[in-house]
Amino acid sequence: MDPFLTSRIVSDILGGLTNGVTYGMVALSLVLIWRSTGILNFAQGAMPMFATYIGFVVFKGHLDYWACVGISVLAAATIGGLTERFLVRGLYGKPEINPIVVMVGFLIVLEAVAAGIWSTTPQSLPNPFSAFDWHLAGKPLALSPFTLYEIITALIVMIAVAALFRFTKLGLQLRASAMAPEVSRLLGVRVGRLLTLGWILATVVGVITTILVSGGGFFSGLTPQVMDGIFAYGFIAAAIGGLESPVGAIVAGVVLGVVNQFVEAYVNQNAVIIIALALLVVSLMIRPSGVFTKSTQRRV
Amino acid sequence: MNLAWTRRRTPIAVALALVTTVAILNVATPRRGIALSLSIDVAIACLVALSLSSFRTSHPVVSRAALTLLGLDVALFITFFLGSSTNFNLATGASMSIVLLGLSFLTGASGQISLGNGAFMGVGAFVMAVWANHHATTPIVVTLLIAVVSGALVGLLLGLPATRLRGPYLAGMTLAFAVAFIFILNSFSSWTGGDSGLQLPTAATAPRWFDGFFHVGTSPLATTTLYLTDFTLVVAGVAFFFMANLFASRTGRTMRLVRDNDVAAELVGISLPRARVTAFVVSAGYAALGGALLTLIDNSASPPTYSFALSVTILSLIVIGGIGTIPGAIIGGIIYAFSVNVISWITTQSGLNPQGNFASQLNGIIFGGLLILTMLFAPFGLAGAARLMWHRVRARRPG
Numbered sequence: 001m002d003p004f005l006t007s008r009i010v011s012d013i014l015g016g017l018t019n020g021v022t023y024g025m026v027a028l029s030l031v032l033i034w035r036s037t038g039i040l041n042f043a044q045g046a047m048p049m050f051a052t053y054i055g056f057v058v059f060k061g062h063l064d065y066w067a068c069v070g071i072s073v074l075a076a077a078t079i080g081g082l083t084e085r086f087l088v089r090g091l092y093g094k095p096e097i098n099p100i101v102v103m104v105g106f107l108i109v110l111e112a113v114a115a116g117i118w119s120t121t122p123q124s125l126p127n128p129f130s131a132f133d134w135h136l137a138g139k140p141l142a143l144s145p146f147t148l149y150e151i152i153t154a155l156i157v158m159i160a161v162a163a164l165f166r167f168t169k170l171g172l173q174l175r176a177s178a179m180a181p182e183v184s185r186l187l188g189v190r191v192g193r194l195l196t197l198g199w200i201l202a203t204v205v206g207v208i209t210t211i212l213v214s215g216g217g218f219f220s221g222l223t224p225q226v227m228d229g230i231f232a233y234g235f236i237a238a239a240i241g242g243l244e245s246p247v248g249a250i251v252a253g254v255v256l257g258v259v260n261q262f263v264e265a266y267v268n269q270n271a272v273i274i275i276a277l278a279l280l281v282v283s284l285m286i287r288p289s290g291v292f293t294k295s296t297q298r299r300v
Numbered sequence: 301m302n303l304a305w306t307r308r309r310t311p312i313a314v315a316l317a318l319v320t321t322v323a324i325l326n327v328a329t330p331r332r333g334i335a336l337s338l339s340i341d342v343a344i345a346c347l348v349a350l351s352l353s354s355f356r357t358s359h360p361v362v363s364r365a366a367l368t369l370l371g372l373d374v375a376l377f378i379t380f381f382l383g384s385s386t387n388f389n390l391a392t393g394a395s396m397s398i399v400l401l402g403l404s405f406l407t408g409a410s411g412q413i414s415l416g417n418g419a420f421m422g423v424g425a426f427v428m429a430v431w432a433n434h435h436a437t438t439p440i441v442v443t444l445l446i447a448v449v450s451g452a453l454v455g456l457l458l459g460l461p462a463t464r465l466r467g468p469y470l471a472g473m474t475l476a477f478a479v480a481f482i483f484i485l486n487s488f489s490s491w492t493g494g495d496s497g498l499q500l501p502t503a504a505t506a507p508r509w510f511d512g513f514f515h516v517g518t519s520p521l522a523t524t525t526l527y528l529t530d531f532t533l534v535v536a537g538v539a540f541f542f543m544a545n546l547f548a549s550r551t552g553r554t555m556r557l558v559r560d561n562d563v564a565a566e567l568v569g570i571s572l573p574r575a576r577v578t579a580f581v582v583s584a585g586y587a588a589l590g591g592a593l594l595t596l597i598d599n600s601a602s603p604p605t606y607s608f609a610l611s612v613t614i615l616s617l618i619v620i621g622g623i624g625t626i627p628g629a630i631i632g633g634i635i636y637a638f639s640v641n642v643i644s645w646i647t648t649q650s651g652l653n654p655q656g657n658f659a660s661q662l663n664g665i666i667f668g669g670l671l672i673l674t675m676l677f678a679p680f681g682l683a684g685a686a687r688l689m690w691h692r693v694r695a696r697r698p699g
Contacts (some may be wrong), residue, residue: 040468042415042475090676097413098675100471101619104415105671108612112664116657228608232479235472243469270487273480280473284461 011142012261018147020257021154025209026227026234027241027249028158029202034243036178036198039088042103044234045227046110047083048206051076052214052222053114055207057123065128072207080203084196114224122221123214131216146216157208158250161201165246174198229273233260236276240283318344339377346370364544372537376530384525388597389637391529394536395593397633400618401543401626402586408624409547409555410579412463416474417587417614419481422606424451424588429498429601430491436501444535444592451588452581459580464573470580478611485603497602504528504596532593536633539589544626546582555579587614616667619674622683631682639663 026044033041055072063071087106091099129145165171176184177191178198185191206227213230214222237256241248256276263275321344346366349355356363379387403417414420424447431443438446458477462470485492492498505520506527546552557565558575566572595601617636622628643662644654652659678685 040472042471087672095411096468097407097411097471097623098679100413100468101615101623101675102672104612104615105668105675108616108664108668108671112661112668116661116665119657229479232476236476239469239472268487270483273476273483274487277476277480280476281458281461284465284469284473 007139007141008265011140012265013258014147015142016258016261017254018142018150018257019260020254021151022209022213022230022253023233023237023257024250024253025154025157025205026230027238027253028161028246029205029209030234030238031241031243031246031249032161032198032202032205034238035246036174037084037088037092037195039091039099039103040235040243041202042100042231043083043106043110044202044206045210045231046107046114046224047079047203048076048210049222049224049227050110050114051079051203051207052210053118053123056125056211056222057118060123065126068126069211072211073204076203076207077200080200081196083203084199088199089192111224118224120223120225122223124221125211125215127216144216150212150216153208153212157205161205162246164201170197232273233257233276236280239280318348339373342373343370346373360548361545364548365541368537368541368544371540372533375533375537379526379529379533384522387525387529389641391525391532391597392594393633393635393637394529394532395590395597396614396617396636397590397629398536398539398593399587399590399614400621400629400632401539402583402590403614403618404622404624404626404629405543405546405586406579406583407618409552409559410576411559412470412576412580413468413615414474414580414583415471415608415611415615416458416478416481417583418606418608418610418612419474419478420451420455420584420587421591421594421610421614422481422485422601422603423454423584424448424591425595425601425606426485426492426498426591427451427588428592428595429500432500433498440504440596444589444596447592448585448589451591452585454588455581455584456577459577459584463576463580470576474611475608478608481606482603485606492601492603495603497600499600500595503599528597532597535589535593539586540626540629543586547626551578613667616671618681620667620670620681622681622685623679625680625683625687627686628681628683 030041030044033039033044051072054075055068055070059068059071083106087102088099091102127146129149131144131146133140133142133144135141163171165175173184173189174194174197176187177189177194181191209230210222210227214220214226220226233256234253237253238249240256241250241252243249256279259279260272260276263272267275346369349366350363350370379390382390399417399421403414407413427447427450428443431438431446458473459470462473486494504524504527506523510523510527510530554565554570555575555578557568558570558572562572565575591601591606594605613636617632618628620635621630621632643666646666647654647659647662652662658665674681680687
C-alpha cells in the first residue's frame with residue numbers, strides 16, 4: 001500500500017478517535033440521565049458550557065489550568081444538582097413532552113445568559129499540553145500531546161463511570177433506584193438523593209467533555225454554542241447505541257467520530273452531519289431500540 | 301297557540317331587523333364602500349348562523365366554516381386600515397401561525413413533539429423559491445401545494461423510523477435534522493443559491509381586480525403588501541378550517557386516544573405507528589406551507605433564517621400560546637408578529653445598551669424563560685389559562 005495513503009488513513013483514524021471520544025462522553029452523559037430519570041436532557045451541552053465559563057473565564061489569568069478545571073467541575077456539580085432539585089423534580093411522571101420543553105427552554109436561557117455576560121466571541125482556554133502534532137517519518141500524525149491527553153482523559157472518565165456502576169454499593173443503589181424506585185425506597189434507598197446524584201454525575205462528565213472540546217486546537221475556543229453540534233452527534237450516537245446502554249453509547253460515539261472524519265476527508269464537510277443523520281435513520285429502521293440493547297417487552 | 305306565537309315571534313323579529321339593516325347598509329353605502337358593507341354583511345350572516353345552538357350541533361362543518369369566515373372577515377377588515385409595516389408583520393405572523401398549528405396538532409393529537417419544524421419550514425421555503433425560479437409561470441397556489449407535498453414527504457422520511465419508538469427519539473431526531481438543515485442547503489448550493497439564498501424571479505404584485513374592488517388608492521407597493529397580507533390570511537383561514545375539521549374527525553379522535561392511552565388504542569385496533577406518522581407528516585406539511593408563504597412575503601428565501609434557533613422559537617411560541625389547541629396557534633402567531641417591536645420596546649424602557657450583549661440576547665432570555673415558566677405552571681399556555689378562567693366564571697354564575 002502506498003505509504004502516503006497509509007499515513008493519511010492513520011491520521012484520519014486518530015483524528016476521528018479524538019472527536020469520537022467526545023461524542024461518546026456526551027452520549028454517555030445522556031444515557032446516565034435517561035436511564036435514571038427517563039428524561040432526554042436537551043440542556044446536556046449547555047449546563048456544562050455554563051460551568052466551564054465559570055471555571056475558566058471568571059478566573060482567567062488568576063489560576064492555573066488544573067485549578068480552573070477543579071472550579072468548573074464544582075460548578076458543574078452544583079448546576080447539575082440544583083437543576084434536578086428545582087427544575088426537574090416536579091416533572092417526573094408528567095407527559096413526556098413536558099421535560100423536553102422545559103430542558104429546551106433551559107438550553108435557550110443558559111446560552112442567552114452566557115452570551116449576555118461573556119459575549120459570543122470565542123474565549124481561548126490555556127493549554128496544559130502542546131497542541132502541535134507529533135510527526136511520524138516526517139509527516140504530521142494528527143496526534144498531539146493535547147489530543148492524547150483528550151483521549152486518555154475520556155477513557156479514564158468512561159472506565160470510572162463503568163466501575164462506579166458495576167463495583168460499588170453506590171452504583172448498585174443508583175441502578176436500583178432507576179430500575180425500581182418504589183422497591184428501592186422500601187428497602188431504604190434514598191431515591192431522591194440518588195437521582196440528584198445521577199444528574200450531578202452526568203453534568204460532571206459533560207463539563208470534562210466541554211473543557212476538552214473547547215481547549216487545545218487552534219480554531220477552537222469556548223463559545224455559548226460550543227456544545228450544540230457535539231450534542232447533536234452525541235444524541236445520534238446515543239440513539240444508535242440505544243439510550244439504555246452506556247457501553248453502546250460510547251462505542252457508537254467513537255465509531256461515529258471515525259466515520260465523520262472519513263466523510264470529511266474524502267467527501268466534504270457539508271456531508272458529515274447528513275451522513276450521520278442518514279446513519280441514524282437507517283439504524284433506527286433496522287434496530288429500533290439501538291444496536292446494543294436487547295429488545296424489551298413493555299408491561300401494562 | 302298564543303305561547304307558540306310568542307316563541308316564534310322573537311326569531312322572526314330578529315331576522316326582520318337583520319334583513320333591514322343589511323338592506324339599508326347596502327343601499328346607503330356608495331360604490332366606494334362596497335367592500336366595507338360586504339364585510340359587515342358576511343359578519344352578520346356568520347354571527348346569526350353561530351348564534352343558533354341547534355344549527356351548531358346539526359351542521360358542525362358548516363358552523364366551523366362560518367366561524368373561520370367570521371374570523372377571516374374581521375382580520376381582512378382590520379388589515380384595510382393598518383399601515384404597510386404592521387400589515388407585513390401581520391402576514392409574517394399569519395404564516396407562522398400555520399406552522400404553529402401543525403406543531404399543535406402533532407402534540408395535541410399524538411403527544412409527540414418536534415424540534416425540527418423550522419427546518420420543515422425551510423424545506424417549504426426553498427422548494428417554493430427553487431420551483432418559482434425554474435417554472436415562473438406556475439400559479440402561486442400550485443407552487444404552494446408542491447411545497448406542502450415536499451415538506452410532507454421529508455416528514456415521512458424522518459418520521460417513519462422515529463415514530464416507531466416510544467420516548468423522545470422523534471424530538472432528538474428532529475433536533476439533528478434542524479441542526480443539519482443548513483448543511484443540507486449548502487450541499488445543494490447550485491440550486492439553493494448558497495449563503496445568499498434565492499430571490500423570487502418576479503415579485504408578487506396585487507392583481508387589478510384587488511385594487512379596483514377595495515379602492516385602495518395607495519402606492520402600488522402598499523397595495524401589494526395589503527394584497528399579500530390578505531392572501532396569507534386567506535390561506536391561513538383555509539389551513540385553520542381544515543385543521544379544525546381534522547381535530548374533530550375520526551382521525552383526530554384516533555390520535556387523541558393514542559396520546560392518552562396507547563395500550564387501549566392498540567387494543568381497539570389502531571395502528572400506533574400509522575397514527576403517529578400521520579400526525580408528524582401533517583405537521584411537516586403545515587410547516588412547509590408556512591415557510592413557502594414566508595418566501596412569498598419576503599420575496600426571497602435565505603438559509604440563516606432556517607437555523608435551529610427558528611425551530612426553538614416555534615416551540616416557544618406554541619407552548620406560550622397553548623400547545624395542543626387551535627387558539628394557541630393564533631396567539632403564538634400574533635406574539636411572533638409583534639415580538640420584535642415588543643422586545644425593542646422593553647430594551648429602551650429598561651435602559652439596556654441597545655448595542656450591548658444583553659440587549660442582543662434578550663429575545664432568548666425572555667422566550668426561554670417564558671417557555672420554562674409556562675410548561676411548569678400553565679402547561680396549556682395562554683389558551684389553556686383563558687379556557688380555565690372562562691370555566692371558573694361560568695361555574696360561579698348562578699343558573
